[in-house]
Amino acid sequence: GAVVSQHPSWVICKSGTSVKIECRSLDFQATTMFWYRQFPKQSLMLMATSNEGSKATYEQGVEKDKFLINHASLTLSTLTVTSAHPEDSSFYICSARNLETYEQYFGPGTRLTVT
Amino acid sequence: QKEVEQDPGPLSVPEGAIVSLNCTYSNSAFQYFMWYRQYSRKGPELLMYTYSSGNKEDGRFTAQVDKSSKYISLFIRDSQPSDSATYLCAMSDYGGATNKLIFGTGTLLAVQP
Numbered sequence A: 001g002a003v004v005s006q007h008p009s010w011v012i013c014k015s016g017t018s019v020k021i022e023c024r025s026l027d028f029q030a031t032t033m034f035w036y037r038q039f040p041k042q043s044l045m046l047m048a049t050s051n052e053g054s055k056a057t058y059e060q061g062v063e064k065d066k067f068l069i070n071h072a073s074l075t076l077s078t079l080t081v082t083s084a085h086p087e088d089s090s091f092y093i094c095s096a097r098n099l100e101t102y103e104q105y106f107g108p109g110t111r112l113t114v115t
Numbered sequence B: 001q002k003e004v005e006q007d008p009g010p011l012s013v014p015e016g017a018i019v020s021l022n023c024t025y026s027n028s029a030f031q032y033f034m035w036y037r038q039y040s041r042k043g044p045e046l047l048m049y050t051y052s053s054g055n056k057e058d059g060r061f062t063a064q065v066d067k068s069s070k071y072i073s074l075f076i077r078d079s080q081p082s083d084s085a086t087y088l089c090a091m092s093d094y095g096g097a098t099n100k101l102i103f104g105t106g107t108l109l110a111v112q113p
Helices: none
Strands: A004-007 A009-013 A021-023 A032-038 A045-051 A068-072 A077-082 A090-097 A105-106 A111-114 B004-006 B011-014 B019-025 B032-038 B045-051 B054-058 B061-066 B071-076 B087-093 B107-112
Touching: A004 A090, A021 A032, A021 A090, A021 A111, A032 A068, A032 A077, A045 A068, A077 A090, A077 A105, A105 B045, A105 B087, B004 B087, B011 B019, B019 B087, B019 B107, B032 B061, B045 B061, B045 B071, B071 B087
Parallel strands: A009 A111, B011 B107
Antiparallel strands: A004 A021, A021 A077, A032 A045, A032 A090, A068 A077, A090 A105, A090 A111, B004 B019, B019 B071, B032 B045, B032 B087, B054 B061, B061 B071, B087 B107
């Protein structure tokens, strides 16, 4: 199956700092990528949809100035959590949709802990 | 009413059993149907992908879609302890009004050795 990578897999940062998470589709092109957040024992919560070369579309209640998304190429999207606070601690998962088949693949996730 | 309903379980079966996981949905525009498996602290893994109605088989897994009843199923034959995970159904009308995956809440499956 197709592979989506995320980096880093785990990050600890201090409150007030910014953290960047990278998402790459390794063996297919993805014009559309998605960023999700997941709390323990809960389902995935879509944060934003990222389209290559255009601005991301954020879900209701997600602060676009806090969660900056860039989708600069057909294989790379980044999520930057700005001025992180402890309540931003969570499991962040990206997903990439194959532009030919519409199959949507997920990365392994990034666990963010803000102290 | 949620767009996608899925029994959260937990579901516990003995090794070798046939497992049936189901989801119902309300949006008749959905045409893309997927099943994901998610292990604890990992990203979801795409198991099965079906476009429109019909059956699809891949090894021990069979996915069924009945659009007339708005009902999808995933069957796991000869279940193994390694199948223990949360199973998520997901669907979309890609290119339509929703244009994103809508997930069920997930069913937690435990296969007992």
